[in-house]
Amino acid sequence: MSWFKRILFTLVLSMLPVIMSAGEGSGAPDSEVNVAEILFGHTSDGYGWHITDWKGHHVSIPLPCIVYSRSSGWHFFMSSKIAHGHEYEGLFIADEGPYEDKIVERGADGELVRPFDISITKNVASLMITAVLLIVIILGTARWYKRNDATQGAPGGFTGLMEMMIMMVNDEIIKPSVGEKHYRKYAPFLLTAFFFIFFANLLGLVPFFPGGANVTGNIAVTMVLALFTFFAINLFGNKHYWKEILWPDVPLFLKFPIPIMQTIELFGVISKPFSLMVRLFANIMAGHMMVLGLVAVIFVTVKLGPVINGSMTVISMLFGLVINALELLVAFIQAYVFTMLSAVFIGMSRQDEH
Amino acid sequence: MDLMLPDSGLLFWMTVIFGLVLFILAKFGFPMITGMVEKRNKRISDSLEAARIAEEALANLQQEQERLISETRSEQARLMQEAAAERDRMIAQAQEQARAEAQKIMDDARVRINEEKEAVMQEIRNEVALVSLSIAEKVVRKDLSSDASQKELVDKLINELENQVT
Numbered sequence: 364m365s366w367f368k369r370i371l372f373t374l375v376l377s378m379l380p381v382i383m384s385a386g387e388g389s390g391a392p393d394s395e396v397n398v399a400e401i402l403f404g405h406t407s408d409g410y411g412w413h414i415t416d417w418k419g420h421h422v423s424i425p426l427p428c429i430v431y432s433r434s435s436g437w438h439f440f441m442s443s444k445i446a447h448g449h450e451y452e453g454l455f456i457a458d459e460g461p462y463e464d465k466i467v468e469r470g471a472d473g474e475l476v477r478p479f480d481i482s483i484t485k486n487v488a489s490l491m492i493t494a495v496l497l498i499v500i501i502l503g504t505a506r507w508y509k510r511n512d513a514t515q516g517a518p519g520g521f522t523g524l525m526e527m528m529i530m531m532v533n534d535e536i537i538k539p540s541v542g543e544k545h546y547r548k549y550a551p552f553l554l555t556a557f558f559f560i561f562f563a564n565l566l567g568l569v570p571f572f573p574g575g576a577n578v579t580g581n582i583a584v585t586m587v588l589a590l591f592t593f594f595a596i597n598l599f600g601n602k603h604y605w606k607e608i609l610w611p612d613v614p615l616f617l618k619f620p621i622p623i624m625q626t627i628e629l630f631g632v633i634s635k636p637f638s639l640m641v642r643l644f645a646n647i648m649a650g651h652m653m654v655l656g657l658v659a660v661i662f663v664t665v666k667l668g669p670v671i672n673g674s675m676t677v678i679s680m681l682f683g684l685v686i687n688a689l690e691l692l693v694a695f696i697q698a699y700v701f702t703m704l705s706a707v708f709i710g711m712s713r714q715d716e717h
Numbered sequence: 718m719d720l721m722l723p724d725s726g727l728l729f730w731m732t733v734i735f736g737l738v739l740f741i742l743a744k745f746g747f748p749m750i751t752g753m754v755e756k757r758n759k760r761i762s763d764s765l766e767a768a769r770i771a772e773e774a775l776a777n778l779q780q781e782q783e784r785l786i787s788e789t790r791s792e793q794a795r796l797m798q799e800a801a802a803e804r805d806r807m808i809a810q811a812q813e814q815a816r817a818e819a820q821k822i823m824d825d826a827r828v829r830i831n832e833e834k835e836a837v838m839q840e841i842r843n844e845v846a847l848v849s850l851s852i853a854e855k856v857v858r859k860d861l862s863s864d865a866s867q868k869e870l871v872d873k874l875i876n877e878l879e880n881q882v883t
Contacts, residue, residue, distance in 0.1 A: 482726055513757045
């Protein structure tokens with residue numbers, strides 16, 4: 364690794380004087396590249412699936428919008444109808460304000476009103492792709508076991524790989540964390556969560572169409588996942604678990620007149636899935652931001668002349684490569700961590716009296 | 718900034734999609750795979766156990782076989798030793814018998830020879846007596862001129878004969 368660091372260090376050092384001299388000479392560029400817009404535009408949700416710009420036109424895949432307005436009822440249309448500030452059936456995308464980049468309509472008094480919006484956005488479409496991919500792959504793997512006698516031999520190839528991963532999650536994460544006794548009941552949920560997160564993470568790293576959406580870096584997605592875990596923990600918690608929360612073994616004054624311990628325990632009940640939600644969201648979001656930021660460096664430095672731009676491109680590509688490789692690892696680690704912590708929390712709710 | 722605010726539409730779709738995926742995979746996907754793999758693992762461990770038992774049985778069998786072979790070998794040695802002893806005993810017995818038989822034959826022969834000798838002696842004696850009688854008769858017939866000398870001679874002869882007999 365040291366040779367790699369040395370090359371990188373030399374590259375950065377050699378750039379320094381060029382960057383400094385260029386910084387003095389360059390004035391204010393006429394068309395500033397808005398880095399924040401690039402970053403948030405790519406990591407946030409959208410109504411169409413923006414692919415590229417071609418000769419000044421946006422090229423994007425239109426996605427269906429499904430909107431229910433109190434005043435005008437249901438609306439179904441493709442997102443291309445409202446792209447670029449167009450208005451369709453009184454609906455348009457807000458440029459600014461609290462509903463920026465969302466479909467809004469004008470209320471009676473001219474206020475912007477947000478209708479009930481269950482459009483198939485970029486993230487929803489990506490979720491569907493992830494779901495279909497996941498179902499196809501897992502059911503395809505399961506089909507092998509239906510067609511072959513699993514006791515007579517092990518599958519090879521892709522099915523073997525999937526079996527190895529599934530059994531790794533099942534035996535290394537779920538079984539020890541939940542406990543030998545109850546893990547069978549929770550294994551399907553935890554396995555689904557693991558592979559859903561893992562696939563969504565990986566798809567998010569693919570920079571073009573079927574991937575590229577920031578699905579697991581969206582708090583709504585991680586919130587639903589965390590809620591599923593929350594219900595898995597609390598719906599099947601045993602007597603011991605609830606006793607620990609509602610009447611823990613502490614001195615009476617800590618729990619009777621003012622329920623101090625109960626408050627703390629209840630806070631713990633909520634903070635467990637909350638931490639799951641924020642951890643996954645923040646990790647994936649940060650990964651996307653880093654890659655996008657490094658790519659944005661190329662466009663920012665265009666104005667500084669070809670020498671700086673060229674050298675910065677090399678640097679940003681190198682860093683981008685490293686970060687992308689790191690994100691591949693993070694994609695797995697975050698799925699692993701989410702599954703393992705969920706399993707541990709579930710295991711705690713099913714722990715027997717000791 | 719809507720980063721930290723979950724969008725209701727996405728919440729709805731995520732719940733629907735994840736719920737659906739969970740339902741399908743929990744029903745047809747993962748339990749099938751994990752169940753079959755566990756079945757296979759069980760079979761593998763069972764087979765290993767069976768192989769271990771078979772190996773043990775084989776080892777036992779081999780031991781038994783070795784034991785049988787060594788037993789047979791010692792039995793064989795014992796039988797051969799016994800047979801040799803028996804043979805020696807029989808030979809000795811036969812020799813003994815033969816010697817006794819020979820002795821008996823010799824004894825018989827000796828007895829018969831003695832008897833024969835005795836008989837021959839008796840016959841010779843009788844013959845000699847007859848011959849001597851006839852000789853004596855011839856002598857007597859020639860010298861029987863005087864009664865006194867005749868009588869004297871007879872007495873003398875009788876005495877001699879008596880002495881000889883006794």
